[in-house]
Amino acid sequence: MSFQAESAFAFEVTHRSGAARAGVLRTPHGSVETPAFMPVGTRAAVKAVTHRDLLDAGVQIVLANTYHLYLRPGGDRIARLGGLHRFMGWHRPILTDSGGYQVFSLAGTRTIADDAVRFRSHLDGSEHALSPEKAADIQAQLGSDIAMVLDECAPAPGTPDAARGAMERSARWARRARDRFLAIRAGDVAGLRVTNPGQAQFGIIQGGVYPDLRTESVQRTSEIGFEAYAIGGLSVGEPVEVMYEVVKQTAPLLPDDRPRYLMGTGMPDDLFECVAQGVDMFDCVLPTRNARNGQLLTREGRLVIKNARYAEDERPPDPGCGCYTCRHFSRAYLRHLFLSQEMTAATLNSLHNLYFYLDTLRRIREAIVFGSFEKLRQEFHRTFSRRPLTT
Ligand SMILES: [Zn+2]
Numbered sequence: 001m002s003f004q005a006e007s008a009f010a011f012e013v014t015h016r017s018g019a020a021r022a023g024v025l026r027t028p029h030g031s032v033e034t035p036a037f038m039p040v041g042t043r044a045a046v047k048a049v050t051h052r053d054l055l056d057a058g059v060q061i062v063l064a065n066t067y068h069l070y071l072r073p074g075g076d077r078i079a080r081l082g083g084l085h086r087f088m089g090w091h092r093p094i095l096t097d098s099g100g101y102q103v104f105s106l107a108g109t110r111t112i113a114d115d116a117v118r119f120r121s122h123l124d125g126s127e128h129a130l131s132p133e134k135a136a137d138i139q140a141q142l143g144s145d146i147a148m149v150l151d152e153c154a155p156a157p158g159t160p161d162a163a164r165g166a167m168e169r170s171a172r173w174a175r176r177a178r179d180r181f182l183a184i185r186a187g188d189v190a191g192l193r194v195t196n197p198g199q200a201q202f203g204i205i206q207g208g209v210y211p212d213l214r215t216e217s218v219q220r221t222s223e224i225g226f227e228a229y230a231i232g233g234l235s236v237g238e239p240v241e242v243m244y245e246v247v248k249q250t251a252p253l254l255p256d257d258r259p260r261y262l263m264g265t266g267m268p269d270d271l272f273e274c275v276a277q278g279v280d281m282f283d284c285v286l287p288t289r290n291a292r293n294g295q296l297l298t299r300e301g302r303l304v305i306k307n308a309r310y311a312e313d314e315r316p317p318d319p320g321c322g323c324y325t326c327r328h329f330s331r332a333y334l335r336h337l338f339l340s341q342e343m344t345a346a347t348l349n350s351l352h353n354l355y356f357y358l359d360t361l362r363r364i365r366e367a368i369v370f371g372s373f374e375k376l377r378q379e380f381h382r383t384f385s386r387r388p389l390t391t
């Protein structure tokens with residue numbers, strides 16, 4: 001099945017294995033094979049690595065954070081410089097979040113009202129307001145291939161009332177975000193420098209851990225009509241089994257012919273479990289953040305590089321991995337770099353973790369294509385553990 005929106009955006013499911021799908025997402029800056037992992041380039045850079053490294057690892061799409069880029073260097077400035085792709089020298093697809101998550105979690109003081117959320121910059125304390133319209137405008141200036149609507153993410157563990165409030169506000173905001181997006185696309189927003197006319201916009205499903213709220217959110221968001229939909233408000237502190245339950249319930253409610261994006265998840269085993277429920281896109285800071293903290297993810301689990309047991313271990317972090325780090329360096333050397341606080345420690349660890357995530361999704365995709373996804377999923381769970389490695 002496929003569809004062609006008025007933009008250059010399109011999605012086609014090419015293979016299925018149970019509820020898992022392999023597909024191709026087309027954007028103005030090229031195609032993305034799904035299921036896909038998007039490394040997080042918070043401030044228009046994936047920390048500690050270069051774009052060349054991303055391309056080597058097989059990265060096809062990156063995520064950038066609207067909140068950070070709005071505050072510095074500013075949406076206007078990036079628009080004057082030709083948009084985010086040109087500014088950062090990354091010519092493949094980019095997805096931008098709405099900035100909402102950072103405003104709700106990062107900014108110091110904030111007040112939420114229906115018109116906008118007001119907050120103070122974490123950089124200099126200056127006051128700002130982010131509305132659904134403003135979030136759409138900034139992302140039009142950035143010119144990402146996929147823009148996200150502003151939503152309200154209720155803190156976890158939330159009460160049903162708080163989750164309902166956030167879901168309802170998110171639905172109202174989604175309507176306004178879409179109206180603004182369509183006005184921008186029609187050229188009706190005077191004075192706004194739009195840097196990617198083919199931009200698509202995704203709606204976000206909220207509703208916390210409550211199935212009835214999730215169902216209502218899907219109905220209210222999908223009737224507005226977005227190019228695709230994301231499942232938001234998860235991986236915010238709820239137990240992983242609960243997260244799986246919500247994904248299992250929500251994913252099949254979303255249109256089958258559109259990509260499904262699970263926001264902010266997760267561990268490598270989460271990728272398998274959520275692909276199994278029909279999720280197509282992921283982003284997470286985990287591979288890069290863990291790398292900077294000296295944690296390497298492998299097929300067996302988490303390798304904590306500072307551990308004394310690696311002091312004279314000449315093996316690569318993951319003997320089965322083909323990344324630059326594993327092909328050239330020993331655990332002993334990487335431990336030394338980490339303990340010495342050498343900058344290359346962050347780089348080499350990040351290269352491995354990103355490669356591991358991309359490679360895991362490549363293997364998942366291949367297995368879906370060849371009808372062996374279930375077998376791969378079971379194999380993965382047999383070796384992978386969330387506990388630190390002890391060998
Ligand atoms: Zn490696």
